[in-house]
Amino acid sequence: MRFEVFKEAVTAKAQALGLTDYELYYSRSESVSVDVFRQEVRSFSSSLEGGVCFRCLLGGRMGYASTEDLSAESAEEIVLRAAENAKVLESDDPEFLGEGGASYAEVCPPAAPQLSAAEMTALALDLQKALYAADPRVIDGTSARVIRASDDTAIFNSRGLDVSQHTEAAVALAAPVVTDGKEMSNSYKLSRLKDGLDFSEAVEKSVKEATAKLGAGVAPTGTWPVVFSSSAMASLLGVFSGIFSGENAARGMSLLKGREGEIIASPAVTLTDDPFYKDSIMPSAFDAEGTPTSRKDLIDAGKLTTLLHNLKTAASAGCATTGNAAKSSYNSPVAVRPFTLVLQPGRLTADELLAKAGNGVYIDFLGGLHAGANPISGDFSLQSGGFLIENGKKTQAVRSFTVSGNFYQLLKQIDDLSDTAELSGFGSAHDFACPDVLVSVLSIAGK
Amino acid sequence: MISRSVCERVLSAAASTGADYAELFAERSLEHNISMVSDKVDKIQDTTIAGAGIRVFLGLRSVAASTVDTSEEGLIRCALQAASALAQGKAAADIRLRERLYGDAHPVRIVPSSVSNEEKIAVLRKAYRAARSYDKTIKQVTGNLLTVDHNILVANTEGTYAQDRQIRTRLGIQSIAEINGETQTGSCHRGARMGMELYEGPVNPIAIGHYASRQAITMAGAGYCPAGVMPVVIDNGFGGVIFHEACGHSLEASSVAYGTSQFCGKLGQVIANEKVTAIDDGTIPNAWGSVNFDDEGTPSRRNVLIDKGVLKSYMIDKMGGRRMNMAPTGNARRQNYGYVTTSRMTNTFIAEGSDSNDDILASVDYGFYAKDMGGGSVNPATGEFNFAVREGYMIRGGKIAEPVRGASLVGKGSEIIMKIDMVGKYLEMGQGMCGSSSGSIPTNVGQPMIRVSSITVGGR
Incomplete structure (x- = not known):
C-alpha cells in the first residue's frame, strides 16, 4: 500500500475512535552500495527501509506505535496500539502536536549525481585502483565503496500540518589497509560525490593517515597541551552534544540546566547550531514536529545563550521552541537534537596552532566513545591515536594511549582554534563541523 | 510467514542469472520498550518490523537486496533486482525446499505480547523504586523494559526452509548520584532469551535497582583513577x-x-x-x-x-x-x-x-x-x-x-x-x-x- 492510501486508512481509524489530536510521521530510505575488495566487486547491496510512526494525544498523554508494514490491518493496529500505550503513560508535562510555521526556509540540497549500478561499480573499481597506486604499502584488506542514498520524510497531523522533504547524496568511501611488513594500520575517509565524481582527496588523505601511523610509539604519561584534529573534536562534541538538550536539562541530566547567560566556555568559543550548513548532506527546513528551523548560537564568545528545545521542553522551560525536535529513527519518540553543530573557527592556521601548543600531543583519533565518555558528568577517558608535538611541530606517531578529562572543564580550557572548520561527514542531518582545537592541558596515559 | 512454494519461486528468480547460492530471510518482529524517568512512565516505543532480505552469491561475489514489501510480487521484484546486479548468465534453477524443524532449546513460559502494559510496568516500577529509594543522594533514575518477539524465516537454495521465534527481554536501570556537587552514574542491565518469567526468579528487579544506585554512589564519592x-x-x-x-x-x-x-x-x-x-x-x-x-x-x-x-x-x-x-x-x-x-x-x-x-x-x-x-x-x-x-x-x-x-x-x-x-x-x-x-x-x-x-x- 502506498503512503497516501495508508494515511487515509489511519485517519479513518483515528476518527472512528474519536481521536482528535494525532499525527503520522513517515520516513523512507533507499540506498545502493558497491563494495570492492582486491580488484573485484565483493558485494552489491540495495535496501529499501522505512516505516510510519503514529502518535495521538489521549487524556493529555502522547501514545506512539510504529510499523514497517503498510497494510490496511497495520493501519488499524497502530492506531489502537498507540491509544493503548497512551493510557498507561504517567508524565504530567503538557504534550503538543505542531502546527508548523507560516513559512519555511528554502533549502536546496545539491542533487546527487545520478549513477547507474554499472557506473557505481566502475567508480568503486577506479577508487580501489587509486588506493593501491597511492602507496606501495597499501595491501589486500583495502576496500573501496560507493554509496548512493536518498531519504524522504513527511509529517501529517490533525492540526493541519502537512510537510515533506527529500534529500539524496552519493559518497565514496576509501578504506586503505597498509603495512610496513611488521604491523598493519588503516584509515578511512568519506568523500561526497559531486558532478565531477572526484575522490582524489579521500584517497590522498586516507592513505597518508594510515601510513603515518605505521611504527607508532606510545605517548608518555603526563599532563600536556593537546591539539584535537577537527575530526577528533567533532567526535568529542558529538558525544557531549546532549548537554545542550533542553530535555536532558529538564531531567537533571545536563549540568547546563538554568545556566543561560552564564560564562561556560573560554572567550574563544562560539558554538552555532546550523540546519542549513553549507556542506551538510541533509539540510532541513523543518524539525520532527514540523517547526521551521533556524540558525542560532548556543555559546557566544563563551557565554551560554540558549539550550535546544522542542515544543514540549520549551513549554516546561517557559520559552519558545528552537526548532530542534528530532527522532533518532522513524519509530522513536520525539526528542531534542542539534542539526549541524559548528564550532566557529579562530584565526591561526593549523601549523600556527601547533606552534602555539609547543610541546604536547596531537590527537586525530578517539575510540570507544560510546563507553569511555559519560555524557552526564562530562568525564571522559578515551582511547586515542595521533602524534607527539615537539617544538611546535608534529613528530612521532603515537597510539594506544588514553586522554582523560571533563568536557565541561575542557570548554573553559580551549585556548585557540584553527581557521578552518571541517564537517565530520557522518552523513546525516545531525553532524558536526569543527576546526583543530588547542586545549591548554589534559591528562595522557601511555607508557 | 511466507509459504514454501512462494519461497521456491522467489529463490528461483534470485538465482535466475547464474547465482550458485540464493537466500531469502524474512522477518516480522515486535519490539516494545517502556521507559521511566522522574518516577513516571514516560515513553513507550512500540514497533512492528517487517521485511525481507535476499542474497545471492556467485563464487566470492555477493549481492544483497532488502525490501519492506513482502508480498509475492514485492519479493520477486527484489529477487530480480539482486539477480540483475549479479548478471552472470542464465540458469533455470529447480529449487525444492524441505522444511527443517531445528526445535527450540529456549522455552518461554510467558510470551511478552500476551502481557498487558500494566503488568510490564509493575516489573519496571519495582526496579525503578528500588533504585530511587536506595539513598537520598540518588538524584535521578531512568529505567527501561525491553521485550522483543523476533520471528524469522530462512530459505535457501541448499534446500533449507526453517522458521524460528526468538523472544528476548531485558531490564535496565541507570541511577545518577550527586555527592558534594559531583555527579556520577551507575547502571545495571539483565536480560535473557526468555519471556516475562525472567523476572519471577532468575532475575530480581529490586536487585537491579539496588546495584545501579550502589554503583552510582560509590563512583560519586570516588577520586580520579591514576593513569x-x-x-x-x-x-x-x-x-x-x-x-x-x-x-x-x-x-x-x-x-x-x-x-x-x-x-x-x-x-x-x-x-x-x-x-x-x-x-x-x-x-x-x-x-x-x-x-x-x-x-x-x-x-x-x-x-x-x-x-x-x-x-x-x-x-x-x-x-x-x-x-x-x-x-x-x-x-x-x-x-x-x-x-x-x-x-x-x-x-x-x-x-x-x-x-x-x-x-x-x-x-x-x-x-x-x-x-x-x-x-x-x-x-x-x-x-x-x-x-x-x-x-x-x-x-x-x-x-x-x-x-x-x-x-x-x-x-x-x-x-x-x-x-x-x-x-x-x-x-x-x-x-x-x-x-x-x-x-x-x-x-x-x-x-x-x-x-x-x-x-x-x-x-x-
Missing part, C-alpha cells in the same frame, strides 16, 4: 567484554577472511596465555546471545575458539567460509532484514580456570580492580581496543582499596591475551548489545575473575 601501566584484576560477568573486544572481533570471518585481523593464519598456534580457554556457544538454553539456528539457517553450536592458549577456530558465516575454505560455524547474524548478514559472536566467554579469587587479588601489590565494565570497541586490523570501567578500585597490598572513577583500559588484543595469567573458578555472563556492520545484536560476554599482568589504565 599508568599496572596489573589489573577484572571481575566476572560483564568483565568478559575484554575478551569480546580484545580478541573476539578479530576472530570473526568478517575480518579474518579479508586479511584484516591480527589472528589471520594463526590456527594451531599459541596466541594466548596457556591459562586461556575461550568459547563461543550459541546453544546455551535461554541465554541472551543464543540462537537455534543462525540467520543463514546453520544450526548454532559450541565453538572452542582458543584451547589452553592455542587458536582452534574462527567464527564463520557462509561467504567468509568460501573465502577461507572453511565450513560455517553458526555465527551468521544480522540485526534485521535491512542489514547484510556477517559473522558475529553469540555467547562468548573465557572458560573457568583454577585460581581462587583471593589468590588473584593477593597476587597484586599495587594495581587496579575492575568490578564492572562498560562497553568498548576494537580495530580488528591493529587489535587496538579500549573499554570503559564503570566501577573500579585500586588494589593495595593484595586488597581491594579505595574506589576510583573515570578509568578506561586500552591495549592491543594480541598482547593482552598473552598476559591473562590467572583465571578464576566462577564463570558469569553479562548481557550486551554488540554493534558491527550487520547491526546491533544481543550477545553475552563472560568470564571468571582474571588477572592481566600489565595493561594501560587511562585516568588522570
Whole structure:
C-alpha cells in the first residue's frame, strides 16, 4: 500500500475512535552500495527501509506505535496500539502536536549525481585502483565503496500540518589497509560525490593517515597541551552534544540546566547550531514536529545563550521552541537534537596552532566513545591515536594511549582554534563541523 | 510467514542469472520498550518490523537486496533486482525446499505480547523504586523494559526452509548520584532469551535497582583513577567484554577472511596465555546471545575458539567460509532484514580456570580492580581496543582499596591475551548489545575473575 492510501486508512481509524489530536510521521530510505575488495566487486547491496510512526494525544498523554508494514490491518493496529500505550503513560508535562510555521526556509540540497549500478561499480573499481597506486604499502584488506542514498520524510497531523522533504547524496568511501611488513594500520575517509565524481582527496588523505601511523610509539604519561584534529573534536562534541538538550536539562541530566547567560566556555568559543550548513548532506527546513528551523548560537564568545528545545521542553522551560525536535529513527519518540553543530573557527592556521601548543600531543583519533565518555558528568577517558608535538611541530606517531578529562572543564580550557572548520561527514542531518582545537592541558596515559 | 512454494519461486528468480547460492530471510518482529524517568512512565516505543532480505552469491561475489514489501510480487521484484546486479548468465534453477524443524532449546513460559502494559510496568516500577529509594543522594533514575518477539524465516537454495521465534527481554536501570556537587552514574542491565518469567526468579528487579544506585554512589564519592601501566584484576560477568573486544572481533570471518585481523593464519598456534580457554556457544538454553539456528539457517553450536592458549577456530558465516575454505560455524547474524548478514559472536566467554579469587587479588601489590565494565570497541586490523570501567578500585597490598572513577583500559588484543595469567573458578555472563556492520545484536560476554599482568589504565 502506498503512503497516501495508508494515511487515509489511519485517519479513518483515528476518527472512528474519536481521536482528535494525532499525527503520522513517515520516513523512507533507499540506498545502493558497491563494495570492492582486491580488484573485484565483493558485494552489491540495495535496501529499501522505512516505516510510519503514529502518535495521538489521549487524556493529555502522547501514545506512539510504529510499523514497517503498510497494510490496511497495520493501519488499524497502530492506531489502537498507540491509544493503548497512551493510557498507561504517567508524565504530567503538557504534550503538543505542531502546527508548523507560516513559512519555511528554502533549502536546496545539491542533487546527487545520478549513477547507474554499472557506473557505481566502475567508480568503486577506479577508487580501489587509486588506493593501491597511492602507496606501495597499501595491501589486500583495502576496500573501496560507493554509496548512493536518498531519504524522504513527511509529517501529517490533525492540526493541519502537512510537510515533506527529500534529500539524496552519493559518497565514496576509501578504506586503505597498509603495512610496513611488521604491523598493519588503516584509515578511512568519506568523500561526497559531486558532478565531477572526484575522490582524489579521500584517497590522498586516507592513505597518508594510515601510513603515518605505521611504527607508532606510545605517548608518555603526563599532563600536556593537546591539539584535537577537527575530526577528533567533532567526535568529542558529538558525544557531549546532549548537554545542550533542553530535555536532558529538564531531567537533571545536563549540568547546563538554568545556566543561560552564564560564562561556560573560554572567550574563544562560539558554538552555532546550523540546519542549513553549507556542506551538510541533509539540510532541513523543518524539525520532527514540523517547526521551521533556524540558525542560532548556543555559546557566544563563551557565554551560554540558549539550550535546544522542542515544543514540549520549551513549554516546561517557559520559552519558545528552537526548532530542534528530532527522532533518532522513524519509530522513536520525539526528542531534542542539534542539526549541524559548528564550532566557529579562530584565526591561526593549523601549523600556527601547533606552534602555539609547543610541546604536547596531537590527537586525530578517539575510540570507544560510546563507553569511555559519560555524557552526564562530562568525564571522559578515551582511547586515542595521533602524534607527539615537539617544538611546535608534529613528530612521532603515537597510539594506544588514553586522554582523560571533563568536557565541561575542557570548554573553559580551549585556548585557540584553527581557521578552518571541517564537517565530520557522518552523513546525516545531525553532524558536526569543527576546526583543530588547542586545549591548554589534559591528562595522557601511555607508557 | 511466507509459504514454501512462494519461497521456491522467489529463490528461483534470485538465482535466475547464474547465482550458485540464493537466500531469502524474512522477518516480522515486535519490539516494545517502556521507559521511566522522574518516577513516571514516560515513553513507550512500540514497533512492528517487517521485511525481507535476499542474497545471492556467485563464487566470492555477493549481492544483497532488502525490501519492506513482502508480498509475492514485492519479493520477486527484489529477487530480480539482486539477480540483475549479479548478471552472470542464465540458469533455470529447480529449487525444492524441505522444511527443517531445528526445535527450540529456549522455552518461554510467558510470551511478552500476551502481557498487558500494566503488568510490564509493575516489573519496571519495582526496579525503578528500588533504585530511587536506595539513598537520598540518588538524584535521578531512568529505567527501561525491553521485550522483543523476533520471528524469522530462512530459505535457501541448499534446500533449507526453517522458521524460528526468538523472544528476548531485558531490564535496565541507570541511577545518577550527586555527592558534594559531583555527579556520577551507575547502571545495571539483565536480560535473557526468555519471556516475562525472567523476572519471577532468575532475575530480581529490586536487585537491579539496588546495584545501579550502589554503583552510582560509590563512583560519586570516588577520586580520579591514576593513569599508568599496572596489573589489573577484572571481575566476572560483564568483565568478559575484554575478551569480546580484545580478541573476539578479530576472530570473526568478517575480518579474518579479508586479511584484516591480527589472528589471520594463526590456527594451531599459541596466541594466548596457556591459562586461556575461550568459547563461543550459541546453544546455551535461554541465554541472551543464543540462537537455534543462525540467520543463514546453520544450526548454532559450541565453538572452542582458543584451547589452553592455542587458536582452534574462527567464527564463520557462509561467504567468509568460501573465502577461507572453511565450513560455517553458526555465527551468521544480522540485526534485521535491512542489514547484510556477517559473522558475529553469540555467547562468548573465557572458560573457568583454577585460581581462587583471593589468590588473584593477593597476587597484586599495587594495581587496579575492575568490578564492572562498560562497553568498548576494537580495530580488528591493529587489535587496538579500549573499554570503559564503570566501577573500579585500586588494589593495595593484595586488597581491594579505595574506589576510583573515570578509568578506561586500552591495549592491543594480541598482547593482552598473552598476559591473562590467572583465571578464576566462577564463570558469569553479562548481557550486551554488540554493534558491527550487520547491526546491533544481543550477545553475552563472560568470564571468571582474571588477572592481566600489565595493561594501560587511562585516568588522570
